[in-house]
Amino acid sequence: MTFQAGACHGDGAADEGMNRELSYYPGCSLHGSAREYDHSTRALCEMLDIHLQELDDWSCCGASSAHAFDRDASVMLPARNLAIAAQQGKDVLIPCAACYGRTKAAQKSLAEDAGLQHKYAEQFGSNVPVSVPLLNLPELLSDPDMVEALKQRVRKPLNGLRAVCYYGCLLMRPPSVTQVENYETPETMERVFAALGGTPVPWSYKTECCGGGLVLGRPDIVNKLVDTLCLQAEEAGAEAFITACPMCQGNLDMRQKDAAAAFGRDYSLPVFYISELAALALGYARSNGWWRKHLVNPRPLLREKGLQ
Amino acid sequence: MSESISSVQEIGTDELPVIEPDPSFMKQMLEMGSPQISPCFQCLKCSSGCPLGFAMDHLPHQIIRMVQMGLKHEVLASSAIWLCASCETCVTRCPNGVELPRVMDALRQIAVREGVRPAEEEIAKFHDSFMDEIRCSGRVHEMSLIGRYKRRTRQWFQDAGLGARMFLRGRLGFLPEKVKDRDKVRSILRKGGAR
Incomplete structure (x- = not known):
């Protein structure tokens, strides 16, 4: 809803591009193991005339640790970024699901909790700024105008590509924070993927957890969760996963080989970021650098579909 | 409750655990920012949907009941409070809106503050390494994070193959980025300062 308010500058936004200005919070993962998510998001936004200001x-x-040790810090760390965002004065795109969830939760706590407002004033020397709208990538891309814009700009439709959309936890939950209505069976990424010409495959594990931050401490548990997700995706008839979270992508992509070995399976399902597929479909020519970073090589599948 | 315990002690059955409830535990929980848990009527929705339940010693609904009963030692020593991945499934489905992930946060905080040895030491060490990384740079650099974690756990070869593959594919950045205003980040961590 916030999107519609500031999104389209007059009619015809769909054919003339979105021409929109957003602040951009990449977060640590997008400057590290998820750099292809950062690059593809930037490339996609550029193609859609969305100007990002970091x-x-x-x-x-x-992220996954501050709240475990210190509630105040788990609010005040995102609050520092929210203060910067308030100064920049634009809606903020946060592609990482964990950053999005934590920042949005902090924003809610700051709006509701007088004690935290007091601590904020002590820490930052000013009152809590007016809440700036925060957007995750599926939210931005699944807006009806944006879906229309994507459809019109597709140069290389993802014909015949069958994939399950995997949302994981924090894009949707808890709904008191995300304000999402369809939080158990979301369809936003499916709408985007279908607009790009792909075939979304229905399945029941869209919002199951991949184990997230347990990946270093208990890799055996993450392997088990990854195994379940891969089996379910395969059983549903999918050839790949589509994600919008660096932890989901990381666990599914990087743990898949270990999970398959641990449980004696032979699945091999590439794990795409939704931004990678969208940019590819819109004709982005330099996506090879992204595929190189994937541990489950997506190039054979893309070649098979005539997308490489 | 206490009656049945004393009768167990009288019988002198060594194998049965002696439970010492701490009636002030719930009060301490609330002081640590835990939400109210009294509305819980043990419907088990949280435990049915918990993706980590299979690995926990006590299921989420049991943790709630144990806190209500004041079983402080048992709860703080449980693996469940560390295995909770904060996936928010339980609170999303709870008919009474019990915010279980916040309960788990408060339990971890009390466990750390009171020096209870974590049942899942590796997970606790991961969190420690993560917070050190924020304290040091203001951002988390994954290679440094893994280095810190390995120094803490001394599990030098765990996931070595995966680390090598990540490195070869360019998924681990070389140089850490540092926030300019690190003092502010440190002041946030100090002021909250659980450790």
Whole structure:
């Protein structure tokens, strides 16, 4: 809803591009193991005339750890970024699901909790700024105008590509924070993937957990969860996963070989970021650098579909 | 409750655990920012949907009941509080809106503060390494994070093959990025300062 408010500058936004300005919070993963998510998001936005301005001197949101040790820090770490975003004055695109969830939760806590507002004033020397709208990537791309714009700009339709959309946890939950209505069986990424010419495959594990931050501490558990997701995706008839979270992508892509070995399976399902596929479909020519970073090589599948 | 315990002690059955409930535990939980858990009526929806339940010693609904009963030692020593991945499935489905992930946060915080040895030491060490990384740079650099974690756990060869593959594919960045205003980040961590 916030999107529609500031999204389309007059009619014909769909054919003339979105021509929109957004602040951009990449978060630590997108400057590290998920750089292809960062690059493809930037490339895609450029193709859609969405201008991204990175938050100046942003810091870590605290992600999977701060809340486990210190509630105040888990609010004040994102609050520092929210203060910068308020200064930049634009809606903020946060592609990482964990950053999105943590920042949005902090925003809600700051709006509701007088004690935290007081601590904010102590820490930052000013009152809590007016909440800026925060957007994740499926949210941005599945807006009806945007879906229309994507359809019109597809140069290389993803014909015949059968994939399951995997949302994981924090894009959808808890709904009191995300304000999503269809949080158990979301369809936003399916709408985007279908607009790009792909075939979304229905399945029941869209919002199951991949184990997230347990990946270093208990890789055996993450392998088990990854195994279940791969089996379910395969059984549903999918050839690949589509994600919008660096932890989901990381666990599914990087743990898949170990999971297959641990449980004696032979699945091999490439794990795409939705931004990678969208940019590819819109005709982005330099996607090879992204595929190189994937541990489950997506190039044979893309070649088979005539997309490489 | 206490009656049945004393009768167990009288019988002198060594194998049965002696449970010492701490009636002030719930009060301490609330002081640590835990949400109310009294609305829980043990419907088990949280445990049915918990993706980590299969690996936990006590299921989420049991943790809630144990906190209500004041079984402080048992709860703080459980693996469940560390295995909870904060996936938010339980709170999303709870008919009474019990915010279980926040309960788990408060339990971990009390466990750390009171020096209870974590049942899942590797996970606790991961969190420690993560927070050190934020304290040091303001951002998390994955290669440094893995280095910190390995120094703490001394599991030098765990996932060595995967690390090598990640490195070869360019998924691990060389140089850490540092936030300019690191003082502010550190002040946030100090002021909250659980450790």
